[in-house]
Amino acid sequence: MRTRTERRERLVPHTIDGETKLVSEPYDVQVPVPPRDWDHIVLTAALAVVAIGLGIVIVWSTSSIGDLLVRTDVLKPIAYAAATGFSLGWVVCMALEWLARYDPDRRQRPRAAGHVFLAADMAAVCVHGWVTDSLKVGIIGAVLSAGAKGLYTLVLDHQSAPLDARTQQWVTIKRGEVGSRLALGAVRRQLTRAESRAAAEEAALRTAPDADPDGPDPDEDGPDAEVFSINGSGLTVKDAVRTAWDSNIRDKDTVTRYVSRAMNRAVSPETVDRYLRALRVGA
Template sequence: MRIRTERRERLVPHTIDGETKLVKDEYDVEVPLPPRDWDHIVLTGALAVVAVGLGIVIVWSTSSIGNLLVRTKVSEVVAYAAATGFSLGWIVCMALEWLARYDPAGVRRPRSAGHVFLAADMAAVCVHGWLADTFAVGVIGAVLSGGAKALYTLVLDHQAAPLDARTQQWVAIKRAEVGGRLALGAARRQLTRVESRAAAEEAAIRTAPDTDPDGPDLDEGDAEVVPIKRPVKDAKAAVKDVWDSGFHDEDLIRRLASKALGREISAETVSRYVRALKVGA
């Protein structure tokens, strides 16, 4: 059995002049090593080979397709940037396959899309070889892309753990529940924003200034009331004049006094002045 030595620390009592303190003390411990996990090592090596192969394929395809697109007289930067889309399309689909490896139904769509992108990539590489009078080289480059995709699919199929039908249904139900919670959270945030905007607009409308420069309008029931004609200096004087004219309804007093003053008087101010007038009476 293989072992390794680890340096650890512990607290031990240490006394000087009759005073004891806990101090750190280092010591060595021999720990047995677990056996090598060759399955994991082999899988890691296979993934490394696939990653290296994908890198080579991307460089080759981008170089070939970029050279093909340059023939259209576009900028080389634009041509080679567009060429990366051919390889990145099916590689992104491969990543989606990996994320959906436990869902046989969910993996079909990215796998089918990946085959379409791969076919376009291989066809473009073959066309470049044919136009460059090296059709055989183009075919070999296309086979490299197909081989990298096939190798990745084999590794993915080995890594994906199959689920029985009941477990698969349970996972689908749980995923739907979590997805529903996320969707409801987003919907609530959206409704909160809309309600906040509506409340702000309503508040702005309620506090908007009166468009009538002569002051507030009288209601239809006040048509026969003659507003105060003599000038007033402040709200208190305007309220007192209306009160002395025989009108004791606070809402009516507020409207008539505001009309005479030429600006809006708050209901709270009118109530305060009316209370004072009642006490004086």
Template sequence: MRTRTERRERLVPHTVDGETLLVTEEYALEVPVPPRDWDHIVLTGALAVVAIGLGIVIVWSTSSIGDLLVRTDVLKPIAYAAATGFSLGWMVCMALEWLARYDPARIKRPRTAGHVFLAADMAAVCVHGWIADSLKVGIIGAVLSAGAKGLYTLVLDHQAAPLDARTQQWVAIKRGEVGSRLALGAVRRQLTRVESRAAAEEAALRTAPDPDPDPADPSEGSPDATVLTLPPIAVTTKDAVRIAWDSGLRDPEAVRKYVSEAQGRAAPPDTVNRYLRDLKAGA
């Protein structure tokens, strides 16, 4: 068994003048060297070959299709930028295949879409070879794209360990639970924004008090005849419903009547009922 020497540190007691403290001390340790993981090395090499092949295919396809589009009097930057879409389309689908490699149901759509994009890419390369009076070269370029896609599919099938039926169902259930949590979080944020806008609109449409009220009639016992009567503080529908709830009211009609009296106007029944449902859910 092969070993290697590693330098490590440890705390040791050291005494000076009768006082002992912990200090660090370096020491050498022989640790075993694990054997080479040839499976991982071979897989890494295969992925490197696939990546290099995909790079060559992108350059070849972009060059061929870009030259084909330039023949239609399109500006070169625009033509070559559009040409990359043919290759990038099926390569994005390949990335989605990799992410869904443990789910046979989810991998079908990106794989089918990838085949469609690949067919379009190969057809465009062949058309360019035909127009350039070199159909054989166009067919070879199309075969290169198909070969890169085939190599990737083989590596993906080798890497994706199949799951048994029960484990697959367990994964689907857990994915659904997490997805539901994410969806509910987004819905709650959306409802909060809508509710805030609704409250702002209600506050804006609410009748505001007179900015310059007339002074109150002085009374005989009033110490200061210039004191003004302050208008009551307006409450929102949500606050009024919560006050009624905290006061023990549970009947929707009674709560709506209380909210109408608190705001000085008829409260919308739907809004009152929605706030009551929220309070019941949080109780």
């Protein structure tokens, strides 16, 4: 059995002048080396070959289809950007196949869609070869795309672990439960946003606009029996405050309401308070 040396550390007591402390001490230990996992190495190599092949095929197809689209007087950047869609379509379907490799039913739809995109890609490559009088080259390019797709399908089928019927049902039920929780979370967020908007609209509709926003606030306690209405023509705020003072009204809020009614407009409480302080000092 093969082994390798590993350097580790441990705590050991160390005493100086009668005082003991724990200090770290390095030491070597021999640990067994596991055998090479050739299955994993071979699978990794196969995936690397498939990835390299896909890259080459995508470049080839994009170049061929892009050159074909440029012949229709389309701008080069737009033509080659559109050409990538032919290859990326079936590549994305391959990625979805990999994600659904443990669910045969879900895997069938991206696989079928991938075949459709692949057929369109191969047809476009062949048309480019026919247009450029190189039909054989076009057919070879189309076969390369089909070969890359076939290699990926073989690797995917090898990697997909088959599940028995009961386990497959359990996985489907569990995936449905988790999916329901995710869906309910999204629905709750939508409902919360909708309820917030509805509450804001209802609050806006319940709040009627003030007919006279510049006028005084209504007196909830009704008119003061001791305050007599006076003619506001030519009356100043100072005069109105003095009149309220002479009527033995000392509360600032009451004086403010009185002055506002007398002046037929809203009066600043700070102004009223300033005049009241002057009257208190004079008294």
